């Protein structure tokens with residue numbers, strides 16, 4: 292109830308999101324802003340990890356070939372709607388993008404003429420796909436950032452997660468990727484796994500800092516009804532993990548670039564989810580543009596059939612009010628730990644000064660002073676980021692988990708309200 296009251300105070304609505312089936316009738320969703328980030332989902336994996344909530348299926352050569360054709364077709368459709376707007380970033384995630392390198396190559400080629408000069412191209416990489424040839428190929432294809440899903444250096448934890456490699460292979464993968472000369476190397480770790488000791492989590496984290504990787508993302512195990520194992524960490528234990536990582540990051544000179552990421556100063560952040568506007572291509576990919584929120588079908592076969600039949604693969608869509616879009620923007624700025632108070636979204640949240648004053652009183656933000664026009668941004672303090680950690684987890688369970696469950700159960704769900 293408290294969340295609804297807060298939502299109402301910030302947006303004037305009660306925080307009930309209705310998603311309508313299929314793409315919208317209106318053309319509003321076709322209007323793209325000056326710059327848009329593009330995310331490409333490649334859902335194929337060699338093995339499926341039980342903890343993973345993302346859209347994925349086991350690799351099959353035939354399905355992957357059909358998927359490639361459809362992805363190209365969807366990318367051309369997006370290009371036809373760009374009309375003057377530019378692509379500010381291009382990320383490939385999954386799934387395991389390197390199961391379909393042709394898709395990476397083809398989409399980069401299609402998007403290149405529309406990309407902002409110097410825009411980063413990022414690819415998620417599974418350690419089992421890393422080889423000197425593979426990373427050289429990525430470099431030649433124009434990829435500037437990679438995100439390597441190591442998850443842990445503890446062989447027992449890797450076994451629980453079913454990752455299909457051991458700590459020795461994980462180390463070898465990091466060394467190969469680091470030697471390749473990418474602008475940014477992000478490495479993903481997982482925390483709060485049942486049985487994982489705090490000391491081991493910190494040791495994994497420091498091991499990566501010792502490698503001098505550009506960024507470490509230490510994600511807590513996500514709690515969904517359709518993933519396994521469930522998290523057994525208490526709030527107190529989660530806080531201990533965050534505090535320990537925060538202290539280690541500080542000692543090693545890394546900046547806290549979001550609630551769960553630490554980035555070396557001067558390194559470009561690897562971040563596909565925090566863009567102001569993004570267009571998603573592929574099964575399960577989402578698009579968010581100026582309040583329009585659309586989700587492609589999670590079902591890979593249904594995605595292929597839709598494209599082959601000339602229909603948009605959109606399973607559900609929703610339109611946020613201007614105040615709700617502003618709150619959505621604020622949510623992701625809090626995730627990043629910094630809020631530009633001169634942004635137009637802040638003006639749209641009438642209760643922002645009240646919220647900021649309250650947050651400062653409780654030590655959640657620093658650098659905010661009402662009426663002080665010299666300050667253009669405020670930062671979340673460590674306490675603020677830790678509180679945000681719980682807010683994010685609540686939001687993930689309350690909204691994302693339910694939405695994804697519905698999209699997993701049906702390729703094209705009926706109207707739903709969260």
Ligand code: SF4
Pocket residue numbers: 335336337338339340343344345347385386387417440
């Ligand atoms: S964690 Fe990676 S490899 Fe495992 S199922 Fe998910 S996308 Fe595939």
